[in-house]
Each structure stands twice: as C-alpha cells, then as structure tokens.
Amino acid sequence: EEENAPVVAKDITFVLDVSGSMAGEKLDKAKEALAFCVNNLNSADRFNLVRFSTEARTLFDDLETASKPNVQEALSFIEDLKPIGGTNIDEALEKALSAKTRPDRPYFVVFITDGKPTVGITEEDALLKKVKQSNTNNIRIFTFGIGEDLNTHLLDKITEATRAFRSYILPSEDIEVKISNFYTKINSPALTDVKLSFGRSVSVYEVYPQDLGDLFRGSALTVMGRYKTYGNPKASVILEGKVNGVQKRYTYDLTFADNDTKNEFIPPLWAARAIGYYLDQIRLHGEDKELVDEVVRLAK
Numbered sequence: 001e002e003e004n005a006p007v008v009a010k011d012i013t014f015v016l017d018v019s020g021s022m023a024g025e026k027l028d029k030a031k032e033a034l035a036f037c038v039n040n041l042n043s044a045d046r047f048n049l050v051r052f053s054t055e056a057r058t059l060f061d062d063l064e065t066a067s068k069p070n071v072q073e074a075l076s077f078i079e080d081l082k083p084i085g086g087t088n089i090d091e092a093l094e095k096a097l098s099a100k101t102r103p104d105r106p107y108f109v110v111f112i113t114d115g116k117p118t119v120g121i122t123e124e125d126a127l128l129k130k131v132k133q134s135n136t137n138n139i140r141i142f143t144f145g146i147g148e149d150l151n152t153h154l155l156d157k158i159t160e161a162t163r164a165f166r167s168y169i170l171p172s173e174d175i176e177v178k179i180s181n182f183y184t185k186i187n188s189p190a191l192t193d194v195k196l197s198f199g200r201s202v203s204v205y206e207v208y209p210q211d212l213g214d215l216f217r218g219s220a221l222t223v224m225g226r227y228k229t230y231g232n233p234k235a236s237v238i239l240e241g242k243v244n245g246v247q248k249r250y251t252y253d254l255t256f257a258d259n260d261t262k263n264e265f266i267p268p269l270w271a272a273r274a275i276g277y278y279l280d281q282i283r284l285h286g287e288d289k290e291l292v293d294e295v296v297r298l299a300k
Contacts, residue, residue, distance in 0.1 A: 009042070012046075013048045014110045015109060015112065016049070019052075020084055022083045026147070037180070041066035044066075048099060051077075053084055054119050093134075106139075107138050111144065111155075112179070143166040191243060195212065195239075196238070202233075207224070208225065214241075238252075274298055
C-alpha cells in the first residue's frame with residue numbers, strides 16, 4: 001500500500017425506496033443511514049439523491065459537488081421523506097443511470113429497497129436489460145434489500161451486472177449500522193477496475209473472485225486460485241488499476257512454491273471460495289448438473 005496514495009474522487013447517487021411498506025422504523029433508520037453517508041462525502045465527490053415510490057424524484061437535476069450548501073440541502077431532502085405509494089424500481093434506476101458521469105472517476109449507486117417492483121416496468125429481464133444498456137464500465141450498483149418481500153434474484157443480477165455487491169438486511173437487523181458500515185468501507189476508493197495478471201513461468205487458473213472490481217482504502221482484497229509452475233518457481237504478479245482516471249501498474253516478484261505444507265490451511269479456503277462462486281452461479285442461472293456435481297465434489 002502506498003501510504004500517501006490519493007483517494008479516488010467518486011460520483012455517487014443514493015436511491016431510497018419510500019413506498020408505503022417502508023413506513024415506521026425501516027424508513028427512519030434508512031434516513032439516518034443516508035444522512036450519515038451524505039455527511040461523510042469527500043469534498044472532491046459529486047452526488048445526488050433519488051427517492052422513489054409510485055414515481056421517482058431526484059434532489060438535483062444532475063450530480064452536484066459535495067459542497068456545504070449542497071450537503072445541507074440533501075439533509076433537508078432526506079428529513080422530508082415520507083412513505084407512500086408503490087415501488088417503481090424502473091424509474092428509480094432510470095434516474096440513477098441517466099447521470100452525466102465522467103470516465104476518470106467511478107460511479108457508485110447505493111440502491112435501497114424493501115420490495116418487489118410494482119409500478120412501471122416490473123419484468124425482471126426488461127429491468128436488467130435497461131441496466132446493461134445504460135451501464136458504463138465504471139458504474140457499480142450496490143443493492144440493499146430490506147426485509148423479506150424482495151425480488152432477491154433481480155437485486156443479485158443488477159449487482160452482478162455492475163461488478164458490485166449486495167447485502168440483505170433482516171427485520172431484526174439494524175439498517176443504519178449495516179449501511180453506514182458499508183459506506184465507510186467504500187467511501188475512499190484507492191484503486192478502481194483492479195486486474196491481476198501473472199508472468200509466463202506460472203499458469204494460474206480457477207481464480208476467485210473472477211471480477212476484482214475496486215480496492216478501497218483500509219480494506220483487503222483477497223484473491224485465491226490454483227497454479228502450476230514449469231520448472232521455474234519465480235514469477236511476477238502484476239496488479240493494475242486506475243487512480244483518478246490514470247492507469248497504474250505495480251509489479252511484485254514472487255516465488256510460487258512447488259511443495260509447501262506450511263500453508264496447508266489455504267486449499268480448504270480456496271475450495272470454500274470456489275463453492276461460493278458455483279452456488280452464486282446456480283442461484284443466478286439455475287441448477288446446471290455440472291455445477292451441482294462440482295459443488296458436491298469440492299465439498300467432499
């Protein structure tokens with residue numbers, strides 16, 4: 001890690017479901033979480049807020065800088081939110097995806113909902129098509145599903161399509177704590193669009209996660225895989241990514257041990273990661289026999 005590496009300036013839109021089913025503690029906690037996020041924006045960030053129920057409405061016409069007056073306006077907007085109406089995920093996504101983003105900075109969307117789409121386009125494939133068509137390489141849609149009446153398959157697929165991650169919050173859990181902890185983690189991107197590659201003397205395969213996404217300051221990115229060496233155990237590992245739109249490249253010269261028992265705790269961790277990947281594929285795309293067989297084989 002570079003001690004004084006710059007934090008990547010980001011654009012971020014917070015999208016909150018204010019349909020009737022959010023009434024009460026759910027909405028109160030979600031509002032507190034959003035206020036926390038807005039108060040902790042970095043000065044170089046740009047942001048917007050979208051509230052949606054039967055229709056969607058934005059705070060600003062487009063992304064605005066996180067200046068003190070804009071932050072204050074956002075806090076007033078959050079304070080005034082009231083729960084009423086249906087769940088128009090279609091229009092909410094459209095508003096978030098139509099932002100004028102810039103290629104030199106990541107665009108994060110934090111999408112918080114407690115329901116299934118009931119207004120506008122409600123068909124899963126059509127909503128996903130909209131995400132994929134509007135999507136640029138630098139967008140990440142982080143989804144938070146609250147409660148139990150959710151289309152988790154839709155939220156999973158939106159997240160997968162944008163190389164982000166999702167979180168589900170049970171009624172017994174504290175919404176504010178989960179969202180604010182998540183935001184603290186992603187608040188300071190250090191390296192975006194992370195890619196790993198390896199020197200020619202080693203063959204690397206079955207690496208998880210397959211999409212590395214972004215690296216955030218204070219967070220670790222753990223990558224597990226398998227390798228085969230061809231006589232020469234020394235090989236370089238190349239880590240690439242972007243910092244404020246500028247491509248960075250770091251090279252590490254490592255020894256890939258041929259027979260090393262002191263790290264024998266790693267293979268079960270790799271297998272657990274691989275099983276997690278296969279189970280995700282089964283959840284997203286259905287029970288393919290080959291995938292099920294591979295999960296059983298690894299588990300045994």
